[in-house]
Amino acid sequence: MRILFMGTPEFAVPCLDAMNKEHEVIGIYTKVDKVNKRGGKITYLPVKQYGIDHNIPVYQPSTLKDGTVEKEIRELNPDLIVVVAYGKIIPQSIIDIPKYGIINVHSSLLPKYRGAAPINAAIINGEEKTGVTIMYIAEELDAGDIILTKETEITEEETFLTLHDKLKDIGAEALSEAVKMIFAGTNPRIVQNHSEATFVKPFKKEDLKVDWNKTEKEIYNFVRGINPFPCAFTTLNDKMLKVYGVKKNQRVYENGEIGEVVDKVKGQGPVVKVGDGSVIITLAKPESKKILSGADLLNGNFIKIGEKLL
Template identity: 40%
Template sequence: MKIVFMGTPDFARAALEKIIEAGHEVVLCVTQPDKPKGRSGELQISDVKACALEHNIPVFQPVRIKLPENVAELKKYNADIYVVAAFGQILSQEILDIPKFGCVNIHASILPEYRGAAPIQQAILDGKKTTGVTIMQMAAGMDTGDILLQREIPIDRDETGGGLFDKLSVLGGELIVEALPKIEKGEIIPVPQDEEKATKCGKLSKDMGLLDFTKDAESLRNLVRGLNPWPSAYTYLGNKMLKIWKAETLDVLDKDKDREPGTVTAIYKDSFDVLTGDRLLRILEVQLEGKKRMTAKDFLLGYHLNVGDKLGR
């Protein structure tokens, strides 16, 4: 099929590469405009643009895809279908109606659960045991279209947001390549989403990572996992930010009720324990402000931490 591919980050690139490998004709890649990065302000291209340039595919980078002149540009390519993956802009009904087979989206959850911007991380934050990818026929609403194909995978207990992101990007590429010929042959019966089961998730933000030690230990562990590598979970040790990169829960209740959540209760050679709202949280990997990421063992060799010290502000 002749395809217009719309996407921006590495999650989308994995799908684009699979589509190219499968022999489909990608006539255009639509991605977000180049953005300045770092102190130098040097413009950085998206992962999808980089892939498109490697394969000599035309690139289109509209600031607002809905503008009439941009819609007119899309129509020039006479594509059979538009494939969308983490593009970053909402498509108008006018655009959805352009291609013969409409527009399909690669969404990293088992819809109707986790409609929205950060379904991968949210599944971990909520302590889910499984997640997956949905190929969806796009509609005007946010992730509300009919389901075409779905595949579920388990979430490992120690899985991080970054690790799950990588697994689902590969799965998304495999699933869209499986779906495209079936869509062309009319072999897929679209299934409407059950609105009563729909849930939403918003964008990630840095302030989400602040650890509140009055919460239960498992929720804190999930926050550490889900926000790894970005925006990361963090607390404060004195006046310095302390990022927590890896932690584990302990089935140990604190016997001293006078100690506040966030208090360091024990220090070992390679870890230290912190009191939470219900149990102890064992800290295994950290990064103190101004320092590199390291194991708790290396951190304890260079920082004098005491039982009774309190994390947080």
């Protein structure tokens, strides 16, 4: 079957690879290349690089709304369009083109966590499981009928990166299964319960700042939920400190204020007083420095007892 693929980041590559091995991928639509601010070099996006490596035509329109892409897609005449983290809203005029429609791979168990950053949100909110949903695209964001879902456990040590890599492979498996069902005419169309929908907006810088007033568990989940991207931060002596790892200390300190470094644990890192106890900073990056372990933060005097994190 003739499949047109729309996607951009690394998360989409396993899905594209599965479609290329099992079907005929007639073209790839991806976002415009990024230019490196320092060297001015163009960095090819992962999906584009896959297309180049496998001799698949790559299209990079800046907009889908001026009619040009609609005309191109009608000429390509795909049986099915597969969308995986493309990053653009698909107009209804394009949704209506393929014989079998347009389907999307979404990294949550819909209707929970529609929108951006669903992987981060699942960890930050302390979910014990998440998964991938294969659904038909509708005009409303992530509101289309569901074909199938696949679940996975979120472990206590899970970070955004580890869960991201787990879900991208699960997504490829689920997509292959769903596409086979579609072409066989055996796929269900399960209407979402829209009253249960929750939404995740893109992160703004202020959303990434650690709130030391929160509990040990909340801070632990927050930090690992955005590790290594987009990454939590705090400020120390008016300089940014990126926080990549914390450990629940399970100890309450009477002395000091919330956010203050009240102790240190040898070989582990500085201890920060939080809303219901304390946490140990185990991995962080001082401004203009490399990422350091908690122990190295202490040994290098980057963080001292009595200092306040804001």
